[in-house]
Amino acid sequence: MLILLLAIAGCSTSKITTSWKAPNTVSHQYNKLLVLAMIKDTDGNLQEKMENHFVGDLKELGYDAISSLKEYGPKAFDKLEEETAIGKLKNSGVDAVITIVLLDKKKESNYIPGRLIFSPYGYYYDHFWGYQTALSHRIYEKGYYVTDTKYFWESNFYEMKMQQLIYSVHTQSFDPINAVSMGHEYGMLIVNNMVKQQVLQQKKILEEE
Numbered sequence: 001m002l003i004l005l006l007a008i009a010g011c012s013t014s015k016i017t018t019s020w021k022a023p024n025t026v027s028h029q030y031n032k033l034l035v036l037a038m039i040k041d042t043d044g045n046l047q048e049k050m051e052n053h054f055v056g057d058l059k060e061l062g063y064d065a066i067s068s069l070k071e072y073g074p075k076a077f078d079k080l081e082e083e084t085a086i087g088k089l090k091n092s093g094v095d096a097v098i099t100i101v102l103l104d105k106k107k108e109s110n111y112i113p114g115r116l117i118f119s120p121y122g123y124y125y126d127h128f129w130g131y132q133t134a135l136s137h138r139i140y141e142k143g144y145y146v147t148d149t150k151y152f153w154e155s156n157f158y159e160m161k162m163q164q165l166i167y168s169v170h171t172q173s174f175d176p177i178n179a180v181s182m183g184h185e186y187g188m189l190i191v192n193n194m195v196k197q198q199v200l201q202q203k204k205i206l207e208e209e
Contacts, residue, residue, distance in 0.1 A: 013176045014185045016193060019169040027198040030096045030159070033058055034089060036068040036077075037100040046179045047074075050100050053183035057191040058098075061202050066094075089160060096166075097158045100186075103170075104152040148175045151182070155190055157199060167199045 035054045039047045051067040058065035068076060071092070077085045089097065150172060157167040169190060176182035194200045 014171055014173040014182065014189050016189065017170045017172055019167070019193060019197065021167050021197050021199060022165065025166055025199065027195075027201040028159070029201055031064060032093045032095060033063050033065040034068055034071070034092075034094045034097045035065060035100065036097055039100070039102045046102075046183075049179040049183035050186060051183075053180075053187040054098065054100065054191070055187075057187040061191065061195070061200065063200070066092075086160070086163065095160050097160065098190075099154075099156045099158075101154045101156075102151060103154050106150045106152075107148070150174055151176070153186065157194065167194060167197065169193060 035051045035058070037047045037050045037054075039050065048067075048069055051069050055065045055067050072088075080088070151174075153171040153173065155169050155171070156165055158164065159166055171186065171189065173182050173186065176185070191200070195202060
């Protein structure tokens with residue numbers, strides 16, 4: 001039981017479901033990356049946590065990365081024309097934008113049986129009373145319901161020179177502990193995948209070499 005609990009505790013609550021990279025894309029050294037989370041923030045400071053952790057993971061690679069919320073405030077681009085918004089980013093030295101969008105959030109109730117038992121055949125099948133006792137617990141002991149929350153995410157990576165989509169990824173987070181935990185997992189997961197897919201380079205390693 002202890003081993004099972006440790007295994008569960010070590011599992012990530014986020015996973016990539018699909019990813020895409022534009023054909024003929026090679027890893028590039030960008031000068032300044034903007035992380036823009038577009039979230040209807042009914043979960044407190046979720047937007048702030050998602051952006052901050054993503055920015056932190058990009059900085060670990062050696063990139064100059066900034067949070068849209070910190071740099072421009074909430075809904076900074078909502079009332080701007082395209083040309084004005086793009087000009088604003090370019091004037092700040094931003095040459096790539098990473099978006100984080102919460103596509104959906106679902107709560108699901110699942111029934112947990114009162115007792116989950118699986119034992120080797122000989123443990124209780126050999127004797128009537130052992131069999132009767134074990135099965136009666138399974139059948140008659142009351143269970144309970146738990147509510148799980150699933151978050152469905154999409155992140156896109158745009159280079160600003162041609163304003164083209166370079167990379168896109170869909171991710172699912174299952175019942176995260178809190179916004180800090182989810183932001184930390186999400187940032188690491190996506191940034192590592194972008195390096196693996198050769199969308200980003202590890203600048204610190206390159207500079208040391």
